Amino acid sequence: MDELTSARPLPDRLIVFTRRPEPGRSKTRLIPVLGAQGAADLQQQMALHTISHAREVARREPVALEVRFADGTADDMRGWLGNGMNYFPQGEGDLGVRMESAFREAFSRGAGRVVLLGTDCPGLDATVMRAASTALRRKDLVLGPATDGGYWLIGLRRPAPALFADMPWSTDSVLARTLGRARSLGLSVRTLEPLPDVDRPEDLPFWEEAKKRSPSRLSGENISVIIPTLNEAAHIADRISELRAVRGVEVIVVDGGSADGTLDRALSAGARAYSSPPGRARQMNQGAAMSQSPILLFLHADTRLTQEFAECVRRTLALEGVVAGAFELRIESPLRGLRLIEWLANWRSRRLQMPYGDQALFLTSEMFRLSGGFPEIALMEDFNFVRRLKRRGRIAIVPSPVLTSARRWMKRGVFRQTLLNQMLICGNLLGVSPDRLARWYED
Numbered sequence: 001m002d003e004l005t006s007a008r009p010l011p012d013r014l015i016v017f018t019r020r021p022e023p024g025r026s027k028t029r030l031i032p033v034l035g036a037q038g039a040a041d042l043q044q045q046m047a048l049h050t051i052s053h054a055r056e057v058a059r060r061e062p063v064a065l066e067v068r069f070a071d072g073t074a075d076d077m078r079g080w081l082g083n084g085m086n087y088f089p090q091g092e093g094d095l096g097v098r099m100e101s102a103f104r105e106a107f108s109r110g111a112g113r114v115v116l117l118g119t120d121c122p123g124l125d126a127t128v129m130r131a132a133s134t135a136l137r138r139k140d141l142v143l144g145p146a147t148d149g150g151y152w153l154i155g156l157r158r159p160a161p162a163l164f165a166d167m168p169w170s171t172d173s174v175l176a177r178t179l180g181r182a183r184s185l186g187l188s189v190r191t192l193e194p195l196p197d198v199d200r201p202e203d204l205p206f207w208e209e210a211k212k213r214s215p216s217r218l219s220g221e222n223i224s225v226i227i228p229t230l231n232e233a234a235h236i237a238d239r240i241s242e243l244r245a246v247r248g249v250e251v252i253v254v255d256g257g258s259a260d261g262t263l264d265r266a267l268s269a270g271a272r273a274y275s276s277p278p279g280r281a282r283q284m285n286q287g288a289a290m291s292q293s294p295i296l297l298f299l300h301a302d303t304r305l306t307q308e309f310a311e312c313v314r315r316t317l318a319l320e321g322v323v324a325g326a327f328e329l330r331i332e333s334p335l336r337g338l339r340l341i342e343w344l345a346n347w348r349s350r351r352l353q354m355p356y357g358d359q360a361l362f363l364t365s366e367m368f369r370l371s372g373g374f375p376e377i378a379l380m381e382d383f384n385f386v387r388r389l390k391r392r393g394r395i396a397i398v399p400s401p402v403l404t405s406a407r408r409w410m411k412r413g414v415f416r417q418t419l420l421n422q423m424l425i426c427g428n429l430l431g432v433s434p435d436r437l438a439r440w441y442e443d
Contacts, residue, residue, distance in 0.1 A: 018047045074089075123206070251271040331406050370392070
């Protein structure tokens with residue numbers, strides 16, 4: 001029977017359990033060491049790491065790739081991780097209920113071998129995933145043991161709901177009890193090599209080692225952060241200091257004629273700094289021309305990135321079909337009206353793939369050249385550039401936010417600024433000249 005099963009081509013299913021990173025809810029045991037945002041950033045990096053290996057398996061093997069998510073919507077997840085996978089909510093109940101439901105639905109849709117895995121194990125790569133699927137040709141159950149007594153992968157070739165019922169999840173007895181249940185059910189079992197999960201501060205070295213062993217396509221590539229400035233002396237030195245502390249990042253400041261000493265402060269802070277005729281598009285294009293890095297990121301001087309931004313950028317650009325990316329938006333103000341602005345901006349970015357310049361747009365230098373750079377117009381150069389990029393592929397939105405100043409909204413008021421932004425968009429789409437739009441903005 002085993003030989004017949006091995007010879008018959010069965011439709012396989014690879015299911016990844018994950019969630020959108022959210023500060024305060026992701027990797028909570030690591031928050032005392034990394035902070036809420038740092039823990040969420042780590043969860044994001046590990047999810048991208050696992051998904052990239054799962055995609056590699058799906059490219060080479062006849063396997064359907066599925067993501068089961070907690071929090072958010074399928075559109076949220078698709079905006080982050082891209083197309084080519086099916087997205088389903090995990091549903092309600094404890095972990096066992098949700099996993100059993102995923103297996104049951106997969107088998108009901110005709111899957112022959114189903115492998116379910118999490119994103120907490122940095123050693124879980126494409127080789128391990130393929131080994132689990134292969135083992136299921138001869139065994140009923142495959143488990144990837146975690147060194148803390150749980151498991152990071154489980155594979156089945158027929159339903160076994162008893163494996164998931166009344167299990168003490170998040171304890172060191174999960175693996176032992178699962179093996180005991182398997183014996184009582186008469187299931188043949190294969191266990192893979194034990195690997196560590198990353199849940200506690202002492203586990204962090206395992207993640208650092210895994211990044212060295214399994215780099216993404218753009219891992220280690222330098223990033224040029226290009227900042228166009230005009231009278232930003234109050235912000236620029238702090239921004240440069242934050243960025244220069246990140247390995248593999250250079251800072252290029254292109255100043256459009258500041259009268260407050262911005263250029264001198266940028267040079268003193270250690271950036272490569274240049275003068276340019278005014279115009280944000282012209283300044284950003286000049287910065288890109290001065291860069292020799294494979295990756296470009298365009299940043300407003302009053303916008304701050306997270307400490308883990310560089311790794312997020314590299315891994316996001318390595319995802320299949322991604323031509324550019326940006327971050328979610330957070331505005332530095334307690335005003336409740338700005339929470340709605342954030343929600344609308346992030347909805348637009350994920351659903352329509354239309355991030356704006358204050359969300360730190362990034363892409364490879366090759367894609368920047370292929371797309372012709374920013375159109376050198378008086379206003380809305382970012383809007384038009386992103387529309388051009390969309391024709392070439394997907395624009396991914398990193399769930400970690402950038403933090404941008406509220407000064408634009410404070411200057412005119414939240415309602416007036418928002419109304420003006422929408423008028424500019426409508427005018428642009430209707431063919432109103434950029435010079436005229438700029439006069440609307442200045443008025």
